Amino acid sequence: MAPRPPERDIAPTVQKLRFRYAKRGRLRFSSARDFQRALERALRRARIPMAYSAGFSPHPKVSYTNTAATGVASEAEYVELGVTRECDPVAVRDALDAVLPPGLDVLEVVVARTKDFAHRLEASVWRIELPEIALTDLESAVAALLAADEVMVERMTKNGPRTFDARAAVVSAECAAEEAVDPACAILTLVVRHGTPSVRPDDVLSALRGVADLVPPVPPRVTRLAQGPLHEAGTTVFDPLAPDRVDEAEAARTR
Amino acid sequence: MTSPGTSVFDRLERLLPFVTKPIQYVGGEVNAVTKPWDSVAVHWALMYPDAYEVGAPNQGVQILYEVLNERDDALAERTYAVWPDLEALMRESGVPQFTVDAHRPVGDFDVLGLSFSTELGYTNMLTALDLAGIPLSAAERDETHPLVVAGGHAAFNPEPIADFLDVAVLGDGEEAVLLITDIVREWKAAGRPGGRGGLLVELARTGSLYVPQFYDVDYLPDGRIQRVAPNRPEAPWRVSKHTLMDLDEWPYPRNPLVPLAETVHERMSVEIFRGCTRGCRFCQAGMITRPVRERSITGIADIVENGLEKTGYEEVGLLSLSSADHSEIADVAKNLADRYEESQVSLSLPSTRVDAFNVDLANELSRNGRRSGLTFAPEGGSERMRKVINKQVTEEDLIRTVTTAYAGGWRQVKLYFMCGLPTETDEDVLQIASLAREVIKAGREVSGRKDIRCTVSIGGFVPKPHTPFQWAAQLDHEATDARLRALKEAIRNDREFGRSIGMRYHDGRPGIVEGILSRGDRRVGGVILQAWRDGARFDGWSEHFSFDRWMAAADAVLADQPVDVDWYTTRERDRTEVLPWEHLDSGLDIEWLWDDWQDALAEIPVDDCRWSPCSDCGVCDQMGTEIQIGPTGVVTLPMPVLPPSPVLAGREG
């Protein structure tokens, strides 16, 4: 007789938790899959009662959205997790952060009380450090980019090279200089709207090369500072967890 | 000048955006240890000379890493072979070979310890030495360079890499690394008396650390070795292996590393015993790790429990050379399966024993999971062949075993064989096809299904030092390939069962290179160096391996020698020939090995000393060791009691 999937009780999901985490320092070189494995192991080490799917090879109910690319650091990655017992979100954050390697840091955990979280992740704020690039060169390149209606760039994808516009998604771009570091660095802060095809910081850098021949001599360091609903001014985004947190405060008051 | 032990990460970081899988170079594993450089006297860099994905899960290195880091006077960090893309960038920008823990230059360490489970890592060692700025030739190193130490199974014949090594360690590494640490520490504390040579003398004096440069090798005009003799009074005539007794006293790993990068084994491993005395004549691992030393059932359970808690792994591997042979394996399997019944933890146990008990075990361990494939290793295709290699399995045993497996719901059976064994004929190999046929026939009958499968996996046999086959001729690669082709034909032409039989094999050429490296002497060192200069890297990876490059290097280097590739590989040796590794003592009595070789030719079996009387292989006497096996009488383990999870809402306090 062939074995069937175990008739184990699959404990139902009683609560959903939303996390914001950071990917920092040398661990920015971890891929989305690397983080996924690390998180699932950390959840087990921290004995968080995660919910599993049914079937032969049950897997934890964790969903990942918009993960930053390998090599890109981030202060604002989001994950949603189903648990089988009600948990205290602050205790979850502490327990999880204690067992994750430094560089993968859980910043905040809230109970998910709202829907449409993925829709709230409308845009990202990126900080791009460009060592050995003069501020004036960056400024004129950015001006040229913003002046254009469309800047076509090419990117290698799984299905071969793909050409698309990198200009329209750029909501704002600000330049600054950082003198305190050696070598001196130009800093580009971008707000980029999410969409399809998704425009990434390296696409914007390709666009700068296209419009102004700006070629960084040293690989730039890219950090996602935030993602969330786009602010009307276009220069920043709102906290996407705010709606959950508002309810949290209310829940605490009415308890 | 930067002070020793300064991180090179800043410089490395600039290269990482341009290489594949940069995560493998950044470290940051859970349970990794980084100590301040100046806090200890002795600094070890440990290298598994293959890519991170293969090297990081290696148990041997992980254990030594822990054993060393537990000491207050030592630190250990790990380094792996870098892929050619990063190697090129490192050369361009002058970034040295680095450790993944604190990204310290390997050249700054006191000792570079390499673990060779296969000879195919030799060229990667040369890359690492070169990138580290360590002279390739041991003779050219001075006090500022790390001591280069090799261990692992391949170190039982380190002669081909003798010129590149300062020290080779035979056998278990745990006590050996501690011994080396003591000697290095004292030598440094005393103001490095005698310089590098003084340190080597102290190491050689122990009798268990082989210093190749203290031995001279003389050759006969026909190319054979005349003698190997020490050239210093402190160096013993024979160097003996290390044997760790009482595994329960060494409960490692205590803090298993959990890599971020994907690796070949994503699991928590525990070694349930060391050694194997089944006496398979082709098996170097079995011969050089005698006698059998078991870990107790409670020792195993404790390591598993602690390891799962500290790693978050979902799979546990119960490792050894033949895990079903543990005297209490049934209780171990049942107890662990019971303990982790409610969790997602799965247990695996590498065992290829051809018997029904092995199937029962697999059933127990797969209680909760899918029954996909089971593996058995008859190794020899014909009954006669199996007698030659001392694999005491009959065709009847095999059919009975696979019948039990297919009846238990397993759909796929994998069978391991070797090709090119001593005395083998075409017919012996063709028998693999008929065996597979019988397997499918029996399987279809008992399961009533047509979709069951059998895959035969065939490896080329390479004669290894310290085995009864060390004198045997290796089959040339053309003959190996011809036999495999004939077998493939036979399977394909089988209309009734051929479609249910898969065949996996490699061509015979890599085996010839492995052959020179395994049974070579010091003259092979030049060949390795030349092949490496010509670009040989990652020789265990088919996409990087080039047979022609190796042959060209051998032709060039051995041109004015009376020996060549065939001389090292396809030539049978006689009893009087001095073998390159004879001064390295694995404990096996050479007369016993020779008699066993003669018994092989006469198809006479030898029994396992765990269940039959001692067969006088010489090991226990020579090494002062004994068999350590159960049963211990402990049959059930208490369930682990976990404190409640601290993250639950509404808890008091």
Ligand code: SF4
């Ligand atoms: S000496 Fe005897 S007991 Fe010891 S390993 Fe050899 S055969 Fe076994």
